[in-house]
Amino acid sequence: MLVIENLHAEVEGEPILRGLNLEVGTGEVHAIMGPNGSGKSTLSYILSGKEDYDITQGSITYKGDNLFDMSIDERAAAGIFLAFQYPIEIPGVAAMTFLKTALNAQRITRGEDELTTPAFMKLVKEKTAALNIRPEMLRRSINVGFSGGEKKRFEILQMALLEPSLCILDETDSGLDIDALQLVAEGVNRLRSPERSMIVITHYQRLLNHIIPDRVHVLSAGKVVRSGGKELAMELEKNGYAEYEDQKINAA
């Protein structure tokens, strides 16, 4: 599904990713953990095509294609989805309009027919119910007046509707209470399938009790410094990131 080799990226001459390697197979769930500032969000933004970063070395191959040849919206239509760490508010664009436009735009890009309004409404109804989202919420502008938990659930709703092949969740657990976390984790688990891969970025092991990963990677100072099975998450929970913060200083 995804192969990242020796990825180096910088912002205004400041290196952030420094030789990152990662391979995610189809149907696998990988967790990326690491201290604040290690480059987790940067990696997720680069995957979704944000233009703020200079890629100085390395390659990313997605479903066999060079990811750097694809625009932001082409990547989305090809199945890459990033659930943002900080979903922004967009006044004036109704959430419902946005969902319908996005879904149909992706379908058109893929050469499929647009969904009719009734078919779309039926789909939304089904997905909102599962995530405990009030339909009235979707009449508001994107994320405007949403609580922190509602914003995160709205991200998962988008994911559920768009049915991507590669889901990237950037600290979707942060700021959620235990009930909200449970809802979100259930939403994510419903999407697990042999055709779909996931990268779950988190600072805490907590989320990984609900979404059991196949692999866990530790990101520190812009590269993967350790990889292991789900027990690595437990170890990190116990020992903290101190060991990896040191590596950051050495690397800097």
Next chain:
Amino acid sequence: MTAAEKTLIDQFGEARENLPGNGEAWMDDARSSAIRTFEKNGLPHRRLERWKYTDLRAMLGQIPAPATGTPVSDLPDHDGINAHTAFASIERYHGVFVNGYFQPQLSNLEDIEGVEIVNLRGNFNNFPDWVKAGLGNTSVFEGNAVLALNTAFAADGIALRIKAGATIDKPIHLDYVTTGDEAATISVRNLIIVEKGAQATLVETFTGPRDVAYVVNAATQITVEEGARFTRIKVQDEGLDAFHLANMQITAGENTRCHDLTLTLGARVSRNEVNVGFSGENADVTIAGASMLAGKQHGDTTLCITHSLPSSNSRQEFKTVLDDYARGIFQGCVIVKPHAQKTDGRQMTQALLLSPNAEMDAKPELEIYADDVECAHGATAGDLDEEYLFYLRARGIPEAKAKALLVAAFVAEPLEKIEHEGLREGLFQLTNAWFDRRKGEA
């Protein structure tokens, strides 16, 4: 005097005897007084503060001849007319003007319950006093050359009296359609009185051919009496070579609610001037608008709200989107006279610039002579938020579509406040379509 000014005076001499009301002393006086005002001041130019950014003397080189009425036999029927389509599916009372002339056979304004209608082409000596008083009031064009020209040349128009206590069940839509490939100057004058406790919504739309440099001079005088509620929605969607010069004067009475919204989409050069005065206390007046301009369009919005009496609220809320080489102008003034205590006046103008070559000039003005008032103004200008664009594109929405959504979102706020659902949806249709439509036209 410039050649254009000379042409205008000559045109008046020739047109005069065919204008409605010729021979009626009160109308003759109004027209003579208007042309004298014009002769004295000429076309507005940039050395006048209110016309600083829209130098008509420089811009209006050619003055097309006054429009003549199209013979009825040459007109299409109601369905064939290129009337403005945004509100076509709404239940409404429809009044159609073609090249400035009211067309009763294309309209259904007869017998609206609670409304008295007088056509300016009608029998002048039988006009009721309220029409004579309104049209004969020459004080309104003091210092306003465009309004003076309108008074001199007005060839048709409608006077509407919404009778005391009446609630008009459907919007009244005045649809001004310009046709033909010969440029003409169209001068329309309307008069509206909303009597005590009445409620009405007026819609005015302007359309015309592209590639024809016609001139529309439209003036509307509105009096809203005690306790009345009045909404006006104007859509200026003229052809892209046209000049659109508009004046609206509103006088708001005690406990009235007046809401005006102008959507400016068309014309090569447009000037939308709105002046608001008060005849009572506790009035609530909103003058709002959205302008969406591209190519070399020039759109000037000039407002003045004069609080001469206490305890009224006024709101000015304008959004401007500019692309290519378009230029937007917002001049908004709020004057609070010494006795107008407890006035609450707010003004906000925001611009979205889609091109580095577009220009916005915003000139807010507060003149406050009372001490117990709340007044505020704000002006912003910026380009499209890259973070918004990224969010939408990251969900698979192509760049152009994402921009179109964000542009429509930018102007949504004043439109959302329109209570009539059909009208609100019609307005949204126009703003949603703008981004794509402009590419084809500008």
